[in-house]
Amino acid sequence: MTSFGKFADRSLGSLAREACIEALRDAQTAPQAVEMIACGCARSGSLQARESGVGQLVGWEVGIQGVPVYNEKAFCASGAMAFNVANLAVTGGEHDIALVVGVERMSTRNGKGRPLTSDGMVLEGEQGFTPPAYYAMAARRHMDVYGTTREQIAAVAVKNRRAASLNPKAQYREPITIDDVVGSRPVAGPLHLLDCCPTGDGAAAAIIVSERGAERLGIDPQVEILASIVGSGYYAEQRRDMTSFTLDRHTAKRAYERAQLGPEDIHVAEVHDSFSIAEIIHYEDLGLCEAGEGGKLVESGDTSLGGRLPVNPSGGLLNRGHPLGATGVAQIVELADQLRGRAGERQVPGARHALAHISGGFQEGDFATSGITILARIGATES
Structure with missing residues (x-):
């Protein structure tokens, strides 16, 4: 994960890229091995990200292409929802290696004094x-x-x-x-x-693998x-x-x-x-x-x-x-x-x-x- 804080000079893509690259290295996994992306992002994103999907932007930043991407929005639980979707795909046998990422830029999103509420409220x-x-x-x-x-x-x-x-x-x-x-x-x-809690910016990522995926990567998961x-x-x-x-x-x-x-x-x-x-x-x-x-x-x-x-x-x-x-x-x-x-x-x-x-x-x-x-x-x- 990245440091969390208020980073006026960081983009959504750069935050996600940092976290994803760290997760891939930790799992000894090349971007090309990833078979799906699940991305949690509640509200933020550039026009490009909103039109194509934040998860698609993340894939482009990291060098992952041609895989299914799932964009999950569940307010504070967006990242947990993305993790759940990836876990379902892996445990169900659809994919063996999944990248989960949660990312948000809140420090410049709402404007001073504007209430942060649930969507539809x-x-x-x-x-x-x-x-x-x-x-x-x-x-x-x-x-x-x-x-x-x-x-x-x-x-x-x-x-x-x-x-x-x-x-x-x-x-x-x-x-x-x-x-x-x-x-x-x-x-x-x-x-x-x-x-x-404060508002702020940051990203975190995790790799979920099946036993078959771990064997393919030659890694020995501990969790x-x-x-x-x-x-x-x-x-x-x-x-x-x-x-x-x-x-x-x-x-x-x-x-x-x-x-x-x-x-x-x-x-x-x-x-x-x-x-x-x-x-x-x-x-x-x-x-x-x-x-x-x-x-x-x-x-x-x-x-x-x-x-x-x-x-x-x-x-x-x-x-x-x-x-x-x-x-x-x-x-x-x-x-x-x-x-x-x-x-x-x-x-x-x-x-x-x-x-x-x-x-x-x-x-x-x-x-x-x-x-x-x-x-x-x-x-x-x-x-």
């Missing part, structure tokens, strides 16, 4: 229904129902910034305190600026995909509870069943922390703790580096950054590095099973898309 956004406003209401509700404290919510941002300080590719790396979070500029009460699950919102049957997301709970259940694991088997996770309260809610919906216990979980230190279950060792969306289409693939890159023991100072010792979670867009009070991927170090199930 421009009117709601202009009336105030933006992600910060929604999560602010969710935070208020979680505090009222479960007694979650403002300090527990702020602790998510502090924890993830501490991890980001060890990640050379993170957008923000300077350590912060709870007082810094609570004292930063108010955005939508109780959330302040440091409770919110296995146990589950790649996506779903759309339960608009009719949801509980209308702002402290939980029906879709995430259903998607997590399917992912654990597919992987034949439970939440207790996960050693490291990358979770959608677009806002500090979001990570707390996702702990609960992913089964990492009981409902209402998310605030206490982060306060305990269990989800910090060195804790029982480190969450967002990359720094998460809050600090690594959140270029929409790139994020889902960046989570995969981080977890693959963790499972391969090459995460440097933020390495989770002995990590064998890893979970990535991301959600995208809103539809009638639930997420529009949820993506969950469970990875394992090859040989982990026997160890």
Whole structure:
């Protein structure tokens, strides 16, 4: 993956090219060996990219031609959707070597003061229904129902910034305190600026191979995909509870069943922390703790580096950054590095099973898309 940040001098194509070339080299794979491209890009792109497809632009940049290209748009979950599509193609036997890329340029996309909303919700956004406003209401509700404290919510941002300080590719790396979070500029009460993920630019890429593809390339993969699950919102049957997301709970259940694991088997996770309260809610919906216990979980230190279950060792969306289409693939890159023991100072010792979670867009009070991927170090199930 590239560094994440605000890069006025970088194009969509140059960001994607950097990430893809790094992934190809890491997998000892020539561009000509790639049989398909799946690209996640939520919103950005030049006129050329919008007309021909961002994935096609990526292929041209990297030197891949004549292969099927799938362009996936699922707001924040665009990268996870692209990963899922490529995984389906490889596990289904249609292709043996797939390139997945997520890329976005957000720093010059929206303009100062323009609300960022889910597609089809421009009117709601202009009336105030933006992600910060929604999560602010969710935070208020979680505090009222479960007694979650403002300090527990702020602790998510502090924890993830501490991890980001060890990640050379993170957008923000300077350590912060709870007082810094609570004292930063108010955005939508109780959330302040440091409770919110930044806009930025970046790209991430991964290579998915079948056993036959690995043999053809002469490589020995170290990471296995146990589950790649996506779903759309339960608009009719949801509980209308702002402290939980029906879709995430259903998607997590399917992912654990597919992987034949439970939440207790996960050693490291990358979770959608677009806002500090979001990570707390996702702990609960992913089964990492009981409902209402998310605030206490982060306060305990269990989800910090060195804790029982480190969450967002990359720094998460809050600090690594959140270029929409790139994020889902960046989570995969981080977890693959963790499972391969090459995460440097933020390495989770002995990590064998890893979970990535991301959600995208809103539809009638639930997420529009949820993506969950469970990875394992090859040989982990026997160890």
